[in-house]
Amino acid sequence: MKNTFVLIAALFICGICTAQDVVEDFKPSSVNQPGKQYPQVNSEGRVRAQILAPEANNVRLDIGGVKYEMVKDENGVWTGESEPQDVGFHYYQLNVDGASVPDPGTKYFYGAGRWGSGIEIPADDRNIYALKDVPHGLVSEQNYFSEITQSFRRCFVYTPAEYTNNPEKRYPVLYLQHGSFEDETGWPGQGQANCILDNLIAANKAVPMIIVMDNGYAYKPQTSGGGRPAMVFEEVMLNEIIPMIDNRFRTIADREHRAIAGLSMGANQTMRICMNNLDKFAYYGGFSGTSNYPSSDEINVETFLNGAFKNGKSVNDQIKVFWLGLGTKEPEPFPGSVGAFRNMLEKQGIDYVYYESPETAHEWQTWRRSLHQYAQLLFK
Amino acid sequence: MKNTFVLIAALFICGICTAQDVVEDFKPSSVNQPGKQYPQVNSEGRVRAQILAPEANNVRLDIGGVKYEMVKDENGVWTGESEPQDVGFHYYQLNVDGASVPDPGTKYFYGAGRWGSGIEIPADDRNIYALKDVPHGLVSEQNYFSEITQSFRRCFVYTPAEYTNNPEKRYPVLYLQHGSFEDETGWPGQGQANCILDNLIAANKAVPMIIVMDNGYAYKPQTSGGGRPAMVFEEVMLNEIIPMIDNRFRTIADREHRAIAGLSMGANQTMRICMNNLDKFAYYGGFSGTSNYPSSDEINVETFLNGAFKNGKSVNDQIKVFWLGLGTKEPEPFPGSVGAFRNMLEKQGIDYVYYESPETAHEWQTWRRSLHQYAQLLFK
Incomplete structure (x- = not known):
């Protein structure tokens, strides 16, 4: 009886505390x-x-x-x-x-x-991704049929506000990818990529650029033999997306004017695509992810990504900005695997920019801030 | 007891019937x-x-x-x-x-x-709005700040597939509005307006055109005096949307190359806008709606829309296509009010096209079909 009373009293007090805390x-x-x-x-x-x-x-x-x-x-x-x-x-x-x-x-x-x-x-810094009264670019939905996947796919293409009124001008392009269990709506939706760029460009902090946001999931059609279909996003990116964008938009179609970045799974994917195709890209951005994910073991540069980081000087010569970002509250395996990756970069003498998003985890606020930081360094 | 038995038996049989019917x-x-x-x-x-x-x-x-x-x-x-x-x-x-x-x-x-x-x-005719392997136009999201409403607004702009690769060519524009309790996402979303036009243009059944889909709800900022804020969509359309589109897209900016249409509330709104501004529009489309809604009374042409239909010959001279559509299963007041409107047109000797969507009600299938029909008559 006494215990019950104490328990009830404790619950009552706790209830009051909680109510007062809010x-x-x-x-x-x-x-x-x-x-x-x-x-x-x-x-x-x-x-x-x-x-x-x-x-x-x-x-x-x-x-x-x-x-x-x-x-x-x-x-x-x-x-x-x-x-x-x-x-x-x-x-x-x-x-x-x-x-x-x-x-x-x-x-x-x-x-x-x-x-x-x-x-x-x-957030205190919500102005970086807020819809403000500045010139607004377009976010254009492009449906296309992929011969590789034999399916309809879609990308969103941000063109800066000045694009429509400068019919002769050509623009650099950032290919920007979402994370796992997300899709091409992530960056133009909750990522607010268009607002981030509108605001940066209006403040003269970023070069006007095109941003292409596609879907990182791409599989070859299932063969009759069964088995898991092969993931072919790199092939779709190189053979279908980039040629389509260079054909339909006024791009500067060379490596010096092409950047690639992604978040989490997208960071992993785009690092592979970038390092496998240095003739195509001169800028890399990895937001909360690296291609050694999920391992935090020391990276073997001889074998990792076919030795892409073996020659540090060559990487420095070719990549104009190698950028990594992480939230300070991210759970493992992200800090561990990104940490191991940074150790490798430092050992190889590879220049890179490292950004920490204060008090954010493996979520969109980290990635909005990452894009805000990264975009300011591109094509300059 | 006997009655209860009959009732239970009836329910049982009914249950079986229902199950077998599916x-x-x-x-x-x-x-x-x-x-x-x-x-x-x-x-x-x-x-x-x-x-x-x-x-x-x-x-x-x-x-x-x-x-x-x-x-x-x-x-x-x-x-x-x-x-x-x-x-x-x-x-x-x-x-x-x-x-x-x-x-x-x-x-x-x-x-x-x-x-x-x-x-x-x-539907049997789903091919008209299906995503098919034809050249796809872009659907571009345009944010803008309205000085009239003192708020951010948004429109979606369809540009035909050929638009991006014909930098010198200019295009006619259709302004296309949603219905009540809907918004600017209706036509590019469930309306499938982009697919309908992609398919028509690929089949050479429609002229390549730009379509602008904005939000029909627009209010002046609430004044301190209180009261219901004034609906100012016509003002926003004429003074903000059309100038913005003519500035940002390669339009042919004259009445002969500008059409306006809408569904339900949008049909009502756009008819007013069209008839009040015949210097701006030469084509009208009313899908499941007219400006005499919800009345099915005989229309007084002296007073209706300030006498806009009083001079039938003048309307015929100015409007190249006056188009009305309705689903055969639409409930009142739509058949009644559209019927009264048609009676007025006929009495005034005004030429118009009337389309009935078979077996559909006041829903998107009626409006997809209406757009499919209407778009084929524009700018020819």
Whole structure:
């Protein structure tokens, strides 16, 4: 009896503490659907979700790998909030009686292998990717049929604001790739690549450039013999995407005016593509990823990427900017594998730029900041 | 007792009938998320949805204004199907214990005032809007700041496949508007406007043209005096959108090379814009809507749209194609108001084209077909 009382008292006090801890300055998230008041975010970075589910027994907010219980009021409206989240964009879902569903209050984004809800925790540096009253480039959707994969594919192409009114001018190109379980909508969507470049170009901090954002998943058609289809993104990039872009857009079609970068899986892929094709690219950017992923072992330069980093001087001569970025809160294996890669670069005397995104993990805020940093160094 | 027996027997028989009526040839919908097997559609046009919701008490498929009960299996997976739906695209939701949520199996579309699920019932004429191996135009997203509304707005601009490789050539423009509770994503999304034009142009059935798809909702900033903000889409169209498009794209900037069309609310809006500005437009298309909506009363030509249709000969001289379309299954007030409008046109001796979309209602299949028909008559 006494124990029960203590337990109840403890729960009661704990409940009060929690309630008092939450700062009541919630505002609707900037990526809500038009007119939707929820989800909201407060100054601590807590997410408060709300959904009408009068017949439900259990509704949870599923964000950052944690499911937070929500509470029903007398009208059948469930409300609940998360612990503070890192600044920037996060994927999340609601869980209604065991069904994992998008929150009907938000716009939807492709990540974690699904179209689902997203939320934006305002960051102090949000101006770098905000939609501002500066000249805006176009983001153009290009459908194309791939002979290699025998399927329709799609890329988004950013052209800077001045592109349409300078019909004679040609532009350098950055090929920019998403991560695993994401697609070509990642960079122009939650990545805000167009806003980042619009703002940099308007401030004269980046050279006007074209950015091509394609889908990193590409497989040859399944053969009758079965087995896992071969991943052929490098082949699609070199033989289909680059020729198509050079044909349809006013590019400067040489290695000195072509950069390639990617995040996570895309960093891994684009490093291989870059180092295998130094006649095509002069700039590399790896955001939260390297091709030795997931290993943190010392890299054997004789064998790694067929010895691409064996001759440090040759790499320095050919790559104008070799750029790596990582969030300070990224989990293993990222710090370990990027660290091992940096050790190799240093041992080989290869010049590179290293950027750390403060207080962000393996998420879009790290990659927005990485693009913001990296783009300023290109084609100069 | 006897009555109860009859009732149970009747329900039992009815249950068997229903089960036997469903043709078991369901296939995943073409607008599912990558890799998602549900929802599915059968040859009757029934929609079968499925969702894991082990703790739920009641899950329903909410489509076409009807909520269909779904049934739980031993693994907590709910499955259920609708009555046959009309061919084409439909918005729908799932209802999990009273929560109306998007189906996690589909891509999401903006309509009915929300981002939500969509499903595609294959139509015999689906080739007109299918993504085919023909030259593909670009769909370009243009953000802009409106001085009139003091807000960021967005349009999508379709440029035909040949546009990028004919730097000297200029093109006519169709301004194409969505309906109520929809937005600028409607036509390039579920409307498949780009595919419709790609296919028509590849078959030499339509002149290569630019299509501009903007957002029909535009309000002046709320004044301190309160009250409902004024709707100013016409002002935005004339003073901001058209000048921006003529500046940024290679248009032929005269009335003979400018068409305007819209669906439902957009038909109503664009008819007003067209008739108020005959110095700007020479082609009009009204898909499932007219400016006398929702009235089916006889139109008074003296007062209707400030007498714009009073002089039939003048209208005939100025409008090269006056086009109206309607689905044969549309509910009132559409047939009534469009009918009253046609009566007025005929009384005034005004030439017009009238198209009926077979077996479709006030939905996107009617509007895809309307665009397919209308675009073939433009700029010839």
